[in-house]
Amino acid sequence: MGRYVYGFAEGNRDLAGLLGGKGANLAEMTRLGLPVPPGFTVTTEACRVFLAEGAEPEGLAAEVSRYLAALEKDSGRLLGQPDDPLLLSVRSGARFSMPGMMETVLDVGLNDASVLGLAKVSGNERFAWDSYRRLIQMYGSTVMGVDPALFEEEMALLRQAREAPDDVHLDACDLARLVESYKRIVRERTGHEFPQSPALQLQQAILAVFGSWNSERARLYRRRERIPDDLGTAVNVQRMVFGNLGPDSGSGVAFTRDPATGRPGLYGDYLANAQGEDVVSGVRDAVPLAELARLDPRSYRRLRDHAKALERHYRDLCDIEFTIERGTLWMLQTRVGKRTAEAAFAIAAELIEEGLIGADEGLVRVSGDGLARLMFPRFDTAALGAPLAHGVPASPGAAAGAAVFDSAAALRRAAAGEPVVLVREETTPDDLPGMVAAQAVLTGRGGKTSHAAVVARGMGKVCVCGVQDITVDTGARRFTTRDGTVVAEGELISVDGSRGTVHAGAVPLVPSATMRYLECGEQAGSVVSAVARALEHADTVRRLEVRANADTPEDAARARRFGAQGIGLCRTEHMFLGERRKLVEEMILARTDTARERALAALLPLQRADFTEILAVMDGLPVTVRLLDPPLHEFLPDRTELAVRMAADEASGRRPEARDVELLDAVNRTHEENPMLGLRGVRLGLVVPGLVAMQVRALAEAVVARIRAGGAPRAEIMVPLVGAVEELRLARAEVERVLAEVGEETGVPVRCPVGTMIELPRAALTAGRIAEEAEFFSFGTNDLTQTTWGFSRDDVEAAFFPAYLDLDVFDASPFETLDREGVGRLVRIAVEEGRAARPDLVIGVCGEHGGDPESVRFFHTAGLDYVSCSPFRVPVARLEAGRAALGDTGPGPDSR
Numbered sequence: 001m002g003r004y005v006y007g008f009a010e011g012n013r014d015l016a017g018l019l020g021g022k023g024a025n026l027a028e029m030t031r032l033g034l035p036v037p038p039g040f041t042v043t044t045e046a047c048r049v050f051l052a053e054g055a056e057p058e059g060l061a062a063e064v065s066r067y068l069a070a071l072e073k074d075s076g077r078l079l080g081q082p083d084d085p086l087l088l089s090v091r092s093g094a095r096f097s098m099p100g101m102m103e104t105v106l107d108v109g110l111n112d113a114s115v116l117g118l119a120k121v122s123g124n125e126r127f128a129w130d131s132y133r134r135l136i137q138m139y140g141s142t143v144m145g146v147d148p149a150l151f152e153e154e155m156a157l158l159r160q161a162r163e164a165p166d167d168v169h170l171d172a173c174d175l176a177r178l179v180e181s182y183k184r185i186v187r188e189r190t191g192h193e194f195p196q197s198p199a200l201q202l203q204q205a206i207l208a209v210f211g212s213w214n215s216e217r218a219r220l221y222r223r224r225e226r227i228p229d230d231l232g233t234a235v236n237v238q239r240m241v242f243g244n245l246g247p248d249s250g251s252g253v254a255f256t257r258d259p260a261t262g263r264p265g266l267y268g269d270y271l272a273n274a275q276g277e278d279v280v281s282g283v284r285d286a287v288p289l290a291e292l293a294r295l296d297p298r299s300y301r302r303l304r305d306h307a308k309a310l311e312r313h314y315r316d317l318c319d320i321e322f323t324i325e326r327g328t329l330w331m332l333q334t335r336v337g338k339r340t341a342e343a344a345f346a347i348a349a350e351l352i353e354e355g356l357i358g359a360d361e362g363l364v365r366v367s368g369d370g371l372a373r374l375m376f377p378r379f380d381t382a383a384l385g386a387p388l389a390h391g392v393p394a395s396p397g398a399a400a401g402a403a404v405f406d407s408a409a410a411l412r413r414a415a416a417g418e419p420v421v422l423v424r425e426e427t428t429p430d431d432l433p434g435m436v437a438a439q440a441v442l443t444g445r446g447g448k449t450s451h452a453a454v455v456a457r458g459m460g461k462v463c464v465c466g467v468q469d470i471t472v473d474t475g476a477r478r479f480t481t482r483d484g485t486v487v488a489e490g491e492l493i494s495v496d497g498s499r500g501t502v503h504a505g506a507v508p509l510v511p512s513a514t515m516r517y518l519e520c521g522e523q524a525g526s527v528v529s530a531v532a533r534a535l536e537h538a539d540t541v542r543r544l545e546v547r548a549n550a551d552t553p554e555d556a557a558r559a560r561r562f563g564a565q566g567i568g569l570c571r572t573e574h575m576f577l578g579e580r581r582k583l584v585e586e587m588i589l590a591r592t593d594t595a596r597e598r599a600l601a602a603l604l605p606l607q608r609a610d611f612t613e614i615l616a617v618m619d620g621l622p623v624t625v626r627l628l629d630p631p632l633h634e635f636l637p638d639r640t641e642l643a644v645r646m647a648a649d650e651a652s653g654r655r656p657e658a659r660d661v662e663l664l665d666a667v668n669r670t671h672e673e674n675p676m677l678g679l680r681g682v683r684l685g686l687v688v689p690g691l692v693a694m695q696v697r698a699l700a701e702a703v704v705a706r707i708r709a710g711g712a713p714r715a716e717i718m719v720p721l722v723g724a725v726e727e728l729r730l731a732r733a734e735v736e737r738v739l740a741e742v743g744e745e746t747g748v749p750v751r752c753p754v755g756t757m758i759e760l761p762r763a764a765l766t767a768g769r770i771a772e773e774a775e776f777f778s779f780g781t782n783d784l785t786q787t788t789w790g791f792s793r794d795d796v797e798a799a800f801f802p803a804y805l806d807l808d809v810f811d812a813s814p815f816e817t818l819d820r821e822g823v824g825r826l827v828r829i830a831v832e833e834g835r836a837a838r839p840d841l842v843i844g845v846c847g848e849h850g851g852d853p854e855s856v857r858f859f860h861t862a863g864l865d866y867v868s869c870s871p872f873r874v875p876v877a878r879l880e881a882g883r884a885a886l887g888d889t890g891p892g893p894d895s896r
Helices: 013-030 044-053 060-075 112-122 125-142 148-162 170-191 199-212 216-225 274-279 288-295 298-316 341-353 359-364 368-374 407-415 429-437 449-459 513-520 526-541 553-561 572-576 578-587 592-617 639-651 656-671 680-685 691-708 725-746 761-765 780-788 795-799 799-805 821-835 854-862 869-886
Strands: 004-009 039-042 088-094 104-108 231-237 249-255 264-272 318-323 329-338 392-395 398-404 420-424 442-443 462-465 471-473 478-481 486-489 492-496 501-504 545-549 567-571 622-624 715-718 753-756 776-781 842-845 866-869
Touching: 004 013, 013 044, 013 088, 013 231, 013 298, 013 329, 013 513, 044 199, 044 231, 044 656, 060 199, 088 199, 104 125, 104 199, 112 125, 125 148, 125 170, 125 199, 148 170, 170 231, 170 753, 199 216, 199 231, 199 526, 216 274, 216 429, 249 288, 249 298, 264 274, 264 288, 264 478, 288 298, 288 492, 298 329, 329 501, 341 359, 341 368, 341 526, 359 526, 359 780, 368 526, 368 656, 368 691, 368 854, 392 449, 398 407, 398 725, 398 753, 407 420, 429 449, 442 492, 442 501, 449 462, 462 492, 471 486, 471 526, 486 780, 513 526, 526 869, 545 553, 545 776, 545 869, 553 592, 553 780, 553 869, 572 680, 578 592, 592 622, 639 656, 639 691, 680 691, 680 725, 691 715, 691 725, 715 725, 715 776, 753 761, 761 780, 761 821, 780 795, 780 821, 821 842, 854 869, 866 869
Parallel strands: 398 420, 420 442, 442 462, 545 567, 545 866, 567 622, 622 715, 715 753, 753 776, 776 842, 842 866
Antiparallel strands: 004 039, 039 231, 088 104, 088 231, 249 264, 249 318, 318 329, 392 462, 398 492, 471 478, 478 486, 492 501
């Protein structure tokens, strides 16, 4: 039996894995001498044992009793004693922040007797009954499983009867009656009375918080944030301090910098005569934290000083929860705060400037996912027009979609491919599925510290909160603006999370400032400057080269502007589209060598011109050209369309066109049941005479042209879909024959390294043999994933991937983030065996995984030389390659 409980004075922030983030930081604040209400933490290990065995860990109750006794001795009161009760809060606290996803129970220890003692000792009868109704509401839903909506309905009915705008306007008698109503709801819904034993309340609250780790919303949040399921949560038991004692009390949330923009200064919300749950739930509108300086200057000064101390200590943006109890400030929580991508880059740059962190740590503090979000377009300000409403800009960005008013509608419409905006009066953790599905979140109440704001920032979603200009009617599925405009479900709206505005219709978009910098070097504003510095530093520390997948001179030029160090994949089949498709048809239709050679001869100058332009754009950098890969049927008309056209001719008495007859014959001749595993790649080059020779000649002549023009071309030739070394040996012989021919004809020696794409499990498993003939490897991870899993990407992603994600078969699509366990193992085998056979083997990846942040970190540790991805993902790959070189293995704080 291990140790399961630690007092706040016994821990520190380095024990976050054991004590959870909240418990570790409470211990750290205690160690720093900040005013923290005393308490203790039940460890994540106890939670894991509980979840595994379904029962309280042996010895836990005895440990809790010892620490409770010490807490009682320190406070001079016993838990729930009738005349002057010690009351406790019981809060969850996982290793990584999961705002609102797990449960809290406040005021543990109150019962029918101690509520009277609390009223007497506090001199505030209303406060005592308000605390008791909060306990029954939280305990009833968290521990006893009562639908929380039933408590809310009872509160709403009472407020309506008393014509009270909020709960603050209910008096002690009202709240006492509400307590009885709540106890009745518990009794009717569970068959049990609300427990009067304070010890039982504490025990059951701790176990219920453990159980909330596996609630549906907590599991969904972890999948979304890629937090492991086996961490478990700690439980923090703390002496209650009360913000609901009157106007000289209150609760708030503070950030040491603006979590939306990164601007320095104390930001947050404060709510007088309230508990902390009221602030984040948005049930009453809080005031800006600056207002506290007028309401309670002394507490504000102390809070400001503590915030500065915490930021210096943690060397980062800190998120703080606090309570003021009759003029005394108490610090209830601190953590490294979630922030938007914009704020992440700005804060990292400012902390570097202030000397609190170095450039390496600053790079680790940002992420490729955050950079990608900054590259998203913004609304065209010239087209914005007058907004429908204004609110709090809680999470920046621009998004448009159909207004929806609950999670079910958001999920249904998003599954059909429709962008949506989730509109709620305020969000709760139960709204998480809809928030995940939506492009943006809009709430009528709440501020930058509300549930909607915190969760949206963590997920990178656009969010505007506290839009008091609208009245949300979820029952009627509409909202109404102050001027009477009605927006019904399904109508398009646009949400500007940077300005805090809502607009009718879909507002046009323009490139972001970050994209303008990447495209043309324009550095406008502190955030863009911070992005530039982060990318520059990443380039100095990364080991991985970053290349681009580009098939046209335009794509190649863009990739180079974005910082690509070459082209890792130039797909020649993309050069055969449009008008050139007819020439490929002629090659396929050819019945004689002469006819085929004529068609290939017509294609040759066109490919040569393409190659020449691309080599010119990428002068001095490697350009890896993949020989024709897809099956030939992709260049022919659709079989059904041809047959229908010919049948229509025959039905009308016309003879079908001779060309259509030829094409249909060719389509039938080349038809395959599973073409992606049929005649394609290297197989195509080996059985279609002249195809490889034409492509290699076009590339070789382009190289010669660039050399004669004074350029420095670095062309490489990649043979696709090799499964056996014999295939590569035959293809390479043809390539080298043509290169030698062109060299002799032009008098210019042409040297092009020849390698292969590793995209079949057999190729990975026989990499040592294949490396005897290959000068480089490039992993085609899209096909390697398909052939390893036995998935057809086009068929399975919509068919059952959502179910597989729900069932935890995998936590992300293996086509988006590399499957390290299966596909990743094949990659490691191929790298090890390939380099054993050829130590100087250059190895890269050209599947789109090359631009996925998590996959880039894997490729670094696997020992690859470069990653290649679409041009727009090149900056992301550069940043993540730098973070990987610094040993970082996870997302930045903007996503944790």
